[in-house]
Amino acid sequence: MPVLNRIASYAGEMKGWRRHLHENPELEFNCHETAAFIEARLREFGIEEIHTGIAKTGIVALIRGQGEGPVIGLRADMDALPIDEITGAEYASKVPGRMHACGHDGHVTMLLGAAKYLAETRNFAGTVALLFQPAEEDGGGGEVMVKEGVMDRFDIAQVYGIHNAPNLPLGHFTTTPGPIMASVDTAVVTVTGKGGHGATPHECVDPVVAIVAMVQAVQTIIPRNVYALDEAVISVTMIHTGTASNIIPETGTFTATIRAFNPEVRALLKKRFHEIVAGTAMAFGVTAAVDYDWGYPATINSEAEAHFAASVAREISGDQAVDEYSNREMGSEDFSYMLEQRPGAYLFLGIGPGAGLHHPAYDFNDEAAPYGASFFAKLVEKALPL
Template sequence: MPVINSIAAMQPEMQEWRHWLHRHPELSFDLPKTSAFVAEKLRSFGITDIHEGIATSGIVAIVEGQGDGPTIGLRADMDALPITEATGADHASETPGRMHACGHDGHTTMLLGAAKYLAQTRNFRGRVALIFQPAEEHGGGGDVMVQEGIMDRFDIEQVYGIHNSPNFAEGEFFTRPGPLMAAVDMFHIDITGKGGHGAMPHDTCDPVVAALGIGQAIQTIVSRNHYAMDELVVSITQIHTGSADNIVPETAFLGGTVRTFDPAVQDMVEQRMATIVAGQAASYGVTATCRYERGYPSTVNDPDRTDFATRVAADVAGQGKVDAQAAKEMGGEDFSYMLNARPGAYLFLGAGPGPVLHHPEYDFNDAIAPVGASFFARLVETAQPL
């Protein structure tokens, strides 16, 4: 079962949808144009059971199959990023400072393509819940949709999602059972000392020196406080302080991210960071507070559903075109909340060579849209056959 012929024939139409979405990027939960576009397309496919306004701008649309059966969930994210586009494409963003730099326009298009096919054929039993989600990049829209009860409200028994992946072979899939993507935590450290003249540091309590000491000490969490075979990343990504060469500032700030797969490692990092910040602050004579915020949990695939999904992916992409034991990713994904609520799987779809995700020159590869749409459709027909 390769790419479905009728979906392949839809490719020009799908490209038009994707280019419209790309020209009109919207952020986080504020997606009025995007959600209206999606709802209009769903109605044009003859789908009438459409639930809008979930998690502000999310949509769940139900396609009824033939006869009784369970409900399978298919998810696509819809939000863009606050990046100025540099692709030079004819369909480039028309909103300065915003662009679809992660391919969510393509993900939405693939699910729309599957929706049109499934609504036309209904070659399955039970129901399909088409989940169009806001705020994957910022805000945890997946969590909000789950908290608003979509799994119970629509009787979803299992759920699946895919993400495009530049610089992996075009049209090939990869994933793994169990943990696939990392949990995403953030830390913010505020340091207060005593400012003064840069020529008279003895009259100050320098927060810059304290910030440097804290930053260096935090790195020992990875090198000295955890088992080397457990995946862990601690990255300081922000340092803000000072205003002039001859002024010792009053305050300094450090911020960054922590990536883990094991909740026990997560707990250790949070505890050690608090201890290090307090101890370093005392040694430098400053005051410091550490705010540790837990973000998206680890994305964990259900082993049985992953095995099922990779078999379907191989039917679509071809034998030898699916890596079912891929390496873990240290990036994060809020589809994790849906996988915590229901068993399912998340897969990556190779997009071929090109700029990486979140780069101003990135653009989704329209050639893979029929592959993703066919995968979604075959999941339904295979999981819930007539």
């Protein structure tokens, strides 16, 4: 049986929730209407311990079981992306320039589905903490919730989360012990020289050639400073300078995204990036200022909890539909802050073929929601048995 019968019985209701959320996307910490919708559903389920205003619009709701036991945290992110939707769906975003292009509407729906079931049955000993988090895409809402003390305040012992995966077969789960998603840092380098006429470069100090040299040089960090089996990425994604073909500009900037799994490798990348930029600037006679944003850490599953989560997934979808040692992802996720505080695991759930994440044609597959809701519910019943 792929999903719990009771959860399957209100799959249509879950579809309605999800499509309402999809029509009304909100960004970053400004998830006011989304939070109000979630709170209303939770109260309909008979959940009374609801704490709002965490990380501005986040929610922590508690479901008490039928006996004493630890607290299991289940997390769903709530925010959308600044993208114009092109799906043409009848439930497409009503807000120009915003859409749920990463499936957080589906994540909320899966957790609401599990909440409804768990509130009805309470077939567990302990407490479930439902963590509805804003600002995963931008702002680090997971970090803010942790800094505001949710783990200690609600005595959370373990924490779990799911992300949907387009083009993974519907209902298939993947996870892995240890690092599953990379850290992400962003470097913005501003290079200043001496501008002038393009016909007289000898009278100028050209920031353009210095930027070109820096971009080429930072690409040597990974193949020449990082052990070949320690995966890492440095991608220069923006270069901005100049106004006309006959003007050597005064300044220019370039931006890089920098990703790794190992904290020591992450620190090495930062060190070498600064050294190479400074050395290249000296060689070309320019000045260079580096704004290095230390972003989300790597998402690292604890080993025992990853194996436990995979065993629960197999009960939902079967042995052949669960990859317990999947490849790691170079994308990042602020659920990492919660996993730094508590043991737990992050999984991917297949939603079948379709446009990829962050694409304007992306849409969450409503058929996947009962799988995710059933996973959350079954995990609680197995982790907190009566």
